[in-house]
Amino acid sequence: MDIGEIEQRLRIRLSEEFEIDIDLIKPDAVILSDLGLDSLDIVDLAVLIDRLFGVKLTREEMVSANTFGKLVSIISSKT
Numbered sequence: 001m002d003i004g005e006i007e008q009r010l011r012i013r014l015s016e017e018f019e020i021d022i023d024l025i026k027p028d029a030v031i032l033s034d035l036g037l038d039s040l041d042i043v044d045l046a047v048l049i050d051r052l053f054g055v056k057l058t059r060e061e062m063v064s065a066n067t068f069g070k071l072v073s074i075i076s077s078k079t
Contacts, residue, residue: 003076006053010072013048027069035068053079 007027015022020035031037037045042062049071050056055078057065065071 001053001079003072006075006079007072009052010049010068010075013052014045014068017044017048025068027067027072029068030066031068031071032066049075055079 011022011025014020014025014035018035018037018041024035029035031042031045046057046062053075055075057074057078061074065074
């Protein structure tokens with residue numbers, strides 16, 4: 001799966017699962033402030049990533065992935 005496909009699938013699921021306007025989900029969008037997720041949502045996001053891509057992210061990876069683009073890059077590097 002290429003990075004573009006990962007980005008598109010994750011954008012759609014984030015929009016559906018967390019009721020985020022899909023137009024806000026851009027590579028430079030900060031997950032906590034721009035997308036409005038909180039610490040509990042981050043746990044749900046990690047589970048969503050595991051279900052979608054079969055990738056388990058560590059706590060450190062989730063913390064370092066502060067933007068949507070960084071999150072996509074981390075997922076891509078693990079698939």
